[in-house]
Amino acid sequence: MLTCVCRPVSGNLPKMPPSMMPATKAPRSAIAIAGMGAAPTVVVTAEPKLNVPGRLTSAELRAMALRQQQQIDSQHQLLATKEQRLRFLKSQEVRNAVASAEGERLRRLRERVEAQESKLRRLRALRGQVDLQKTYNVTLSNDLDSIRALFSEKEKELSLAVAKVEALTRQLEELKRDRRCPINLLTTGNNNGSAQPLPPQASRELEKLRRELVYRNQLSLQQDARLHLQREALQQRQAELRSVDQRIYELQTRLQRKKATNIQNNAQNQNQLHAQQQQQQ
Known part of the structure; x- marks a missing residue:
């Protein structure tokens, strides 16, 4: 909206003729006092002359409209600059908030990755222990097999x-029966009157x-014990190995679930x- 400002331009106006000019009034301080018997005079005050625009x-x-339009344009430009600066500050604030949230x-x-890595290290240590235990069990099984083979050999030797011994016992019983026969008894009675002992060999x-x-x-008996x-x-070792394997399986399942949850959370955050x-755009 344009506003017009009026200013006096009395210097450019043509002068009025004397006949059309208003009569000058006397100042308020100048008061004419009539003499004795004279007619009273009228007091006239003269106001200052105004320049009529x-x-x-x-x-x-x-020119005035152009200046005002330039002022309006400059104000619009300043307002646009301030709005652009405000948008930049708001976007920078949002980026800072997003960067802090992302950090x-x-x-x-x-922290989760470090915790998972520590769990994986513990799992590797447990697997190493399990491998050592399996190696020990294999060695123990081999020892048991060798002991069983030795025990079977000893059983064979023992059976032999x-x-x-049974054969010698039977021979001894046969010798005793032979010596208890009547002929042998008579022969031995005639010789020395007593039973002959077993051969020393x-x-x-x-x-x-x-x-x-x-x-x-x-x-x-000792080998059996x-x-x-x-x-x-x-x-007992096999039971411990089964419990360790179960624990490893549970930890692996938990880690897989956590990885799936982390992947899902990352996808949601990216979206x-x-x-x-x-x-913002």
């Missing part, structure tokens, strides 16, 4: 020794076989960030 020319109006999210993700062999049989029985203890230890950037 005339109408502006079209050139002056155009906080990255920090949390870094038992068979030999057979007695020594029989005693040796008996001692060997007792020793092998004791050795077999040792095998029983080793079997119990192997069963939200993309939507915010589109809104």
Whole structure:
């Protein structure tokens, strides 16, 4: 909206003729006092002359309108600059907020990754222990197999020794029966009147076989006890391995679930960030 400002331009106006000019009034301080018997005079006050402004020319109006339009344009330009600066500050504030949120999210993700790496290190350590335990179990199984083979060999030797002892016992009983026959009794009665003892070689062999049989029985009992203890230890180790395998499986399942959750959260955060950037644009 244009505002017109009127200013006096008395210098440019033509002068009025004297006949049309108003009569000058005397000042208020000048009072004429009539003499004795004279007619009273009228007191007239003279006000200052005012410059009556005339109408502006079209050139002056155009110049005034141009100046006002320039002022309006400069004000619009200043307002646009301020609005652009405000938008820049708002976008910078939003970017700073998004950057801080992204930094906080990255920090949390870094902490989660470090926690998962520590869990993976513990899992690797557990796997190493499991591998060592498996190696130990394999060695123990090999030892048990060798002990079983040795035990079977000893059982064979023991069975042979038992068979030999039984054969010698039968021979001894046959000798005793032969000596108890009437003919032998008469012969022995006629010779020296007493029963002949066993041959010393057979007695020594029989005693040796008996001692060997007792020793092998004791050795077999000891080996049985040792095998029983080793079997119990192997069963306990296998139970521990099963529990460790179950624990490893549970941790792996939990890690997979956490990875899937982290991937989903990252995708959601990326979508939200993309939507915010589109809104800002």
